[in-house]
Amino acid sequence: MSSAADRKRGGVAVVALGCCALGAVTVGATLRLAPRPWPSAKANAPAIATEEYGQRLIAQTSELLGPDVADPAKRYSGSRLACGSCHLGAGTEPGTLSLLQATRHYPRFSPRVAATTGIEDRINECMQRSMNGRPLPANSPEMIAMASYIRVLGDRNAAMGASLLKSAEPPAFKTPARAADILDGKQIFDRHCAPCHGSDGLGLLAAADRIQGYAFPPLWGPDSFNDGAGMHRVLTAARFIKARMPLGKPDLSDDQAFDVAAFINSQPRPHMANLDRDFPDRSAKPIDTGYGPYADDFPVGQHQFGPFPPIQAYYKSLKKSSASAPEK
Ligand code: HEC
């Protein structure tokens, strides 16, 4: 934690550090506890593409891949967020947006791009959306390092068993039946979030030199995730916020998490081009995707802020009728 952050928001910074949620501390502690040596890097991988480098790339993304990096070729990220801004403890913390199990989920079919995707593709999706950047080449040392770090997390997690996965998170988020109340969300933001993320939502840099990124990341504005990111979907954001925020003592109700997620996502942020090409099969589009076209007639505003149960019911009824249709 920087001295700037300590000075400006001293009390809060101590809370954040004390609770284990800040990347470097957690990762350091976890790595020392690893029960077996890390598998050696792939024989053909460039020498620097180690798991350790992958961990640093995820924890200190701005310093290594951000817009202020000296080598323009390495400026892959369009923002000064870190991957670890959302994947807490560089992905080592169990629970929402943990990367401990990520490799088990790939390869898999991604309806967003209508293709089978691997872990490298998924990293690039976060790079282009959550980090508002450009994709890393599959054979770059940075991609190899991040992918092997995430694989090693998975291996180690399998070796340690389920106990590591038990988390102290609040009960899972349940979608309220009503539309989100953005004005109420603003009040929740002012009270519960502004002390760290700033009353303007633009976060607090770790140091005056911007390359080190944020002590408290922005929730909107030009340096935040773009409108094609998962965090820009109100239910994804609400799930994360309910489980994880305020950092160190998540205590919002479902209704509060829903409203504050809507408030954050009603604020300006970078726009991603060609979003209308996502989800070629529109019926596979998550119902809280904030941009069309859709396979239904509900207005965009309802996809952004609810109420969601009518949309859910519509797709459920479609599935039922197609399931009961005679096979061809
Ligand atoms: C603004 C928040 C945010 C940032 C920053 C971010 N991600 Fe993500 N990431 C997400 C969300 C949301 C998901 C999707 C979870 C889901 O599918 O429900 C995700 C999913 C992933 C997954 C797939 C996990 C799984 O289990 O399937 C990987 C791997 C991943 N991110 C890696 C990265 C990397 C590497 C970076 C940095 C280059 C990064 N993310 C930056 C929010 C973020």
Ligand code: HEC
């Ligand atoms: C105690 C300080 C603190 C408070 C209070 C807090 N956060 Fe955070 N938040 C953080 C930190 C620090 C991170 C980045 C995690 C990391 O670097 O380990 C973060 C990350 C996030 C992220 C993902 C990264 C990004 O910039 O989009 C979101 C979304 C978020 N917080 C929303 C909220 C909301 C909503 C509230 C209020 C309900 C809140 N936070 C309250 C400290 C805080």
